Amino acid sequence: MTDIRADAFDSMRERERVRVEEEERRLAAERRKIARDGPKLKGEKLAARLDLAWRRPPGIIGWLATVDHKEIGRRYILTALGFLALGGVLALLMRLQLSKPDNAMIGAERYNQLFTMHGSTMMFLFAVPVMEGVAVYIIPLMLGTRSTAFPRLNAFSYFMYLFGGLMLWGAFVLNVAPDVGWFAYTPLAGPEFTPGKRADVWAQMITFTEVSALAAAVVLVCTILKARAPGMTLSRMPLFAWAMLVQAVMIIFAMPAVALCSSMLISDRTIGTNFYNAAEHGDALLWQHLFWFFGHPEVYIIFIPATGFVSMITETFCRRPVFAHAVVVLALMSTGILAFGLWVHHMFATGLPRVGYSFYTAASISVSVPTGLQIFCWLATMWDGRPRFQVPMLYVVGFIVTFVIGGLTGVMVAAVPLDLQLHDTYFVVAHFHYVLIGGAVFPLLGVLTYWYPKITGRMMSETLGKIGFWMVFLGFQLAFFPMHWSGLLGMPRRVYTYPAGLGLEVPNMLSTVGAFVVAAAVGLFVINGIWSLYRGVIATPNPWGAASLEWATSSPPPVYNFAHIPVVESETPLWDVDGELPVVTGLRVDEKEMLLTTVVAATPDTREPVPQATLWPFISACAIGIVFIASIFSPWAIAVGVIPSFIALTAWFWPKELKRTAEPVIT
């Protein structure tokens, strides 16, 4: 009996095998007929066919369904600059309230909401996303490829970020804004001392922005490791790509810490767990350890891309590659690793054992060595090159003058005896604005001017740019240098007012004036951006005469970035190419396809189909967003919400038509 069933089984397998072989032969024949780019198909004809294959459907549906990294990058940057403006307005209101002692312009509760929203907006809704946005736009162009890896995940990441920002600012409008600080220390942020939903809204905003940042980090790591142009070995990779690789890996290790502790805070506040309840064996310091384990790498996650910006601007405007490329790369990596070992310097006043503190003093001081080396390499590049002080280079000089002051005050607050006096005073407020505005916003303004022609096809105005630089530079010094002084005079942070007679009147008034000058300068930058969109000089593909690959394609680049994938033979490709750009050919023309290369040597490895535009990332972001918002009010929202989210994610993964094609296509 068994053998009949056995051979029935064999014959069934036999028939299956024959059917599969016959289908293989049919597909192989079809494969030979696919049109590919190359010497036979190039120039205008190739451009038209590639544009047809890569273009997304028009209209609102297309806008929501796009997976083009350039469109998503532009959206990230514009949304982040919008939140910068909103956060800046909050800063101006705070400065008005603090302009004179015992001011009654803004009440205590409203002021606490203002500084919490200012901190959270700047750190979570502006700084990290704008660096992600610039990277998502520029990295594929700089690496000489046609798209990021996982473009749908990229679109999903933007929508999660947008919904997180809208939820936080929606809550602000509905008078449910968090008022416990961007750090939300328990037990103040705990269920007893912040009743209602304020701290839950903050914690859910963290969940949104952290999911978005992690998704974007995975996209960037995979793009940088797998999608570089052939020949671009790791040692020939531009410094901005190195900076984004280090930043993305830091996000992958740092963001889960804040995800875990904010989820634990929400569960403490809604279902009554006791993680941070000292009376029930919990510990208020557990929150501080987990938050700052994320908190300190977070500020390096914001700063390291800025070092990438400075390296690219310095290279182009000094007309030579950055001095000691390997030293800068090693400095980036060691900053990234050291950043995880020094979070306790935020907790010097919490009474942990003093010997442990001296370890963290040493670690915090040592993390400034790699950054000091990078500063040396930039200065050496200027010394050895012929610097042209156009607007981006001015911002680099402004960065060096400002950031080094911030770095040195950072070394000062790393020492325990000094930090016990300076911690949580306006001295620290001055320190971190020097390293964040000086260290990240100045390079960002410089690099937005630098890559503006590539993104929009027009140059920003040089005169408006120079005026804007001097205003933001001098306004910044006027606004934040006096804060060192008010901090030393005993003004603690997060106070909505201060008594007269402590000598704080003059520094605070100067800071307020300076803040308005900085606001005017940022306004001028935005006007310059909008005006140049219509009136700016038409940009050539390489207006600055730069070396990296993003300047090898037109401004603004076509949907498919490069007609043929370029080949890289040196660190500074466009400077070492004698008139003709070496390229490889053979990618499909009728469907979206990109080239994957090996991780270290970047030799061509496989041809990867690029997903079509699809609405599912947007729909999944909506479904998961609703689950996050509803889970503020009841934990059952998670149990119920898993179903629609699972359906949306499955539909995202499920191929549109279930038949085999000559070469795989992701629809």
Next chain:
Amino acid sequence: MSSRFRASVLILAAGALTLTSCDREEHHSRAKPIGETVPAGASPPTIFPGNSTPPPLDARAALYDNNANAIGKGQQLFLQMNCVGCHSHGGGGMGPPLMDDEWRYGGRIDQIATTIAVGRPNGMPAWRDKLTDDQIWDLAAYVRSLSGLPSKDAASSRTEGMSAGTPQTLTPHGETYNSDAAQQ
């Protein structure tokens, strides 16, 4: 460019639609207290026989009922004024349980406030002299949240102190988990 412009106008319009500010989170530390809860001397009409309509709700009910900050302050006062001594954490003991929905003297917030202010027979002290109206109404808001009358999400899930119920892990298997009132 145009579709992006249209999208941004749409978003701006939605943002501008500022809904009425949610008053559940309103801090209202008023300077002047609103008038007396109960005119001195008059006993509150706590029982409404069949057809007579209940008196209109006091003006302050809207400020305190289901207001997260009032409930939070009430929770702290409940511990500070040692209401726990008789009512324990709402499970009842010498005093009646407050978590159930039987209210001898009325379950509306103004009735509970009156009960706290004038006291009740069988041992409920009069707090009118010891607590101000503000505090009495905060306590009343918290007591109502104990029985979950207003929406659950305005009340906080726990205090920063010892948790009220006995840990389940101390009760051997099989016995149902119940509040410590039954334990005593």
Next chain:
Amino acid sequence: MSLRWSAKAAVLPLLLGACQVQHYQSDFGGAAVEDRQFLALFWIFIAVCAFMYALVIIFLLGGIIRMRRLDANVVETGRHHESHPLMRTTLIGWTVLIGVGLFALAVASFVTDRSMAKAAANERLSVTITGNQWWWDIKYNAADASKTLQTANELHLPVGVPTRILLDSNDVIHSFWVPSLAGKQDLIPGRENDITIVPRKTGIFRGQCAEFCGVQHAHMSLVVVVEPYADFIKWWDHQLQPAPQPTTPLTLAGYKYVTSGPCSACHNIGGTSANGQIGPDLTHLATRKSLAAGTIPMGEGNLYGWVEDAQSIKPGVNMPTVGLEPDQLHAVVAYLETLK
């Protein structure tokens, strides 16, 4: 470039000259061993950092000044892959310089830390400060229980005597910080922190809570009075006495109202029936220099304002608006002023 330097140079003296440095609440007070050692270390760090900053600016200016020359290693001259022969050695020199400089600073910081701990070794006075939302509960611990003193918002310290302050909190995290005396330490519920201060200069100083603790974090300050040892003992013994009995009919009416009304639910007045433990101790309220945790100076007008309507001075404070009639208010304030 010169414009940038002159602007920067103009701003600095304007700042320093404009405000005379008060020693009442500032890191430059130097009224205790800890703050003096802070200042010493602070100036060492400022000196080393200024030197390093000068080096960076000189290097930067060098790069800017040389921008015009023609024989640079740039793309235009085809030598962009070469670099100045001395640059490598300068890099190594720079690294060594940074390493040595930072190592020296780390050692200086460690030495200062150890000497602070040594100076505060044998404390002879123990005080327990418990943080509450927006005021300080101060308890002087003594060997025999009858001598322990409970007061609030005003800390008296004997000059020259190392005092160990134990820090705890009843609600959220606060931070005890008197800049003229010493660095800050957090008051964390469920943790026993401590700080030791060795005052060297007598005088009145002001401290402020330095960890965000809620709506009125800005008004949670305290007055610290450093006085000679004899005066301190006289102050302590006086504070131990119960509150003086009211004599005039007005203060008697005030006494009656305070002990029977809502005040007694939260406040404790030694020697009377008012023994609430929730609010600050008022036994010798009139001897203190400030009201509402250092927010307003002690005075009859301020007493009227605070008792009548605390919310308008410190909105959101836990002291409720009692709603006194004018005559009751006069009586209560008259009685409070007798609590010397």
Next chain:
Amino acid sequence: MILEPRFTDDLSDLPTFKFGPSSLTWWGVLGFMVIEGAGFGLAFAAYFFLMGHEQGWPPEGRLPPDLLAGTLFLVIILLSEIPNTVIKRAAKAGDVPTIRLLLPLMVAVGVVLLIIRGFEFNSLNCRWTDDAYASIIWALLLLHASHILTDWLDTVVLCALMYTPVAYEPRRWGDVDENSMYWRYVWMLWIPIYLMIYWVPRL
């Protein structure tokens, strides 16, 4: 003035899919495994941080979780590695019939495990509101339960996909291969969690 292209070589015969680090989704799955690993690592750190405060762990008088359900879960999930390895090898070899045979088995194993997990929550002998010990144990078990659930849902979708003609595409074998790699990661994580929940309180 875009530079004229100089054609070097033609890549039209490059494969469209390779197993292992050559495939993009392999790096994507690795990225998410590292993210979850960082999250679990910090949850373990929180567990030992809270444990560091106590004289006894669990706090005095608390009963540690019952062993039965957890150990049963461990045994079954370790046994499930056998079909998992067979599926992984079949995926590498492109043997679709074997994959179609064993994936439903993995789905069934997933269902059994989820049911046992329900009993585990019941055998913890504590409610998450009792104290920090109970909260962190419930958190660890819930995190791993969500880990099992997401991978089980992924296996269900993959199993459905393998029953369509698309199953003969090499990319789909890569998906099956990575799903098996992820399943290995799931039970590797269960071992430290199992020890922390069931055995550390008994030390």
